[in-house]
Amino acid sequence: MKTAIIALNDYNQVKGGTEVFTKHLHTVFPESTIITAPQNIGQIFAKAGFQNEYRSWKAGKRFLEIDDQFDAIFRNAYAGWNIKTRSPMINIFHFTYSGFSREAMQGTKGRFQAKYISPFFEKLCLNKGVNIAVSAKVQRELKRYYKTESKVIENAVPDIFHNIPKEKAREELNIDYSGPLGIFVGRTDRTKGFDIVSKISKSIKIICVTPNRLQSTDNIIIRTNVEYEDMPKYYSAADFLIFPSRYESSGYSVMEAIKCGIPVVASKTGILEDIDAEDVGAIVEIGNEEGYMKGIENVIKTNFVPSSEIARRFSMERFKKEYMELVKEIA
Template sequence: MRRPYTLIAGDFVATGGMDRANLALALWLAKQGGPVRLVAHRVAEELLGYSNVRFVHVPKPGNAYMLGEPLLDAVGRAWALRTRAEGGRVLANGGNCPVPGANWVHYVHGAYVSEPVGGALRWLKGRMSHRMYLRGEREALRRARVIIANSARTRADLVAATGVPESKVRVVYYGSEPQRFRPVSPEERRAARTALGWPESRRVALFVGALGDRRKGFDTLFHAWARLCARGDWGVDLKVVGVGAQREVWEREAQAKGLGERIQFLGFRKDVPVLLSAADLLVAPTRYEAYGLGVHEALCAGLPALVSRTAGVAERYPAALRGLLLDDPDDVDGLVRRLDAWREHEAEWALHVAALSESLRSQTWDGMAEAIYDVVEREG
């Protein structure tokens, strides 16, 4: 019988990078047969089918993570004490619960200050929540016995932001679903395009990300796209997947600039693998990305992905694909040059993208979970 494990995180569901990673770890632990306690706001239904999994539900007042954080902290501490007394292991996420166990960092609040858009109330809420997350992050990481980071970039950021010794941090990259995100045949690609209503004659680039603030860099992409379309020789359309407070603003801006046919807003989609199989390029000029699961999944699908050089996932790119890395996510001209370079070098980069795709698909979510388990067993 394996020792009990308590995992403390906001969500264990299949949406979002950190939530998907949390789900993968919880599922792997559940399959091992030992007691698994999930202290969280939400968990996926498939986890509840395991008799050894206990969901300790933590309310989220007003559906706001900021209000749910103190409750998650209090309940998590109580279950951490119980689990440690039983000889078990505890793993928390970032600053959500300071415990003397393992901590898995998906995002470093001290590395980036979000720029919320909207009115004064939204701005004030953003500043208050950021200060709260910073305090929790510093306390939690200083108390942790071992810290797991999702990239070397995350490791460097958390060391700089919190002062924890680098020797306490281990890097474990995210895994993937190689059957769900994989290169497709020409026939499968044509079928996907037909199902989506995309003509074969038009090339398509994708942007996948929230439109609630400037972190994902959509503003830079929008202005770069406007310049490219104004030239008349840019035969690529942009499809935008994501929701947020700024979606309608950007839709109106696209219409005002005569780009309604060149930039299409698809909203929230559950068929991202189909979209990736039908597209020609993913563009992610993010201002801060601890890792970048969306880029990772695009590459697994064999799709070239243009991403900011500072994103954690950029560490996985070989030298031959450095042309797909954007130096400055605020540089519209730089993004235009990178997009032109993709069109010019697409054929010669294709083999390198295929090799990277194969490499990324070789580490599954189960492989990632087992690597984390090994770290926690040794040092947590």
């Protein structure tokens, strides 16, 4: 089966959720051609705030230069928005800019771009092929903001994510600490709720796995450049995941933590809008600092363990089956 995957970045360039998805999709279709955008762009586009739109156009241009027929083309968001082809197109929506701008960008510099410009390019892709939402939340956003139907195929987590004895994990990671330990995974910005993590760290020690370069403090252990294959050790070394993000479309960190058998104390966003707190740990209304602390206290006190049924929901077997069936339907 001949497929192509179009994206802004590959996993070696940026280790974000979309890039993890591309990596997983490539395991389903190992012969697929991955086409990404060049990193360097003109200063004019960068200053105007059109870097993603320009790079998406360049990714499409690279695809068109291949001049080949595919059984299916996977397009991440609006990467390759300029593509015209007879090959079946599958548009993967990891989030919507309309939803993101409204829920997490109030008062920020890039909100105008995200609310009014980027959605235009998302809409260009919606009528070209099959639209896939990575969660029920994204499906609702596509319906609400763009009046578009979509099919939900949830993301998945590979089997390398499993529980490792806590003491062993801490020893291998050189964490010389035996008390309660939380883990935060992601960018250290307000959207991801790191301001709340910083406040919580005054009461409990937290290990922070992030691409951002920060200095460790007495209660925040910073780890950068962590390999994907080492993440199960980090989750297993912790007693809970703290994830106070103000906007998520899905939430890989949540899924990975659950697969590793640790509870999550997280915002009601992404996949957690459609999961019961009793199955994962504690789900808190966005920005409720007291709620996060109560959730942490509860999962530690009760030695909470996430539901194994929820963990199976994010299996790679299910992910592979659904995408293989989708391609067979449209090819």
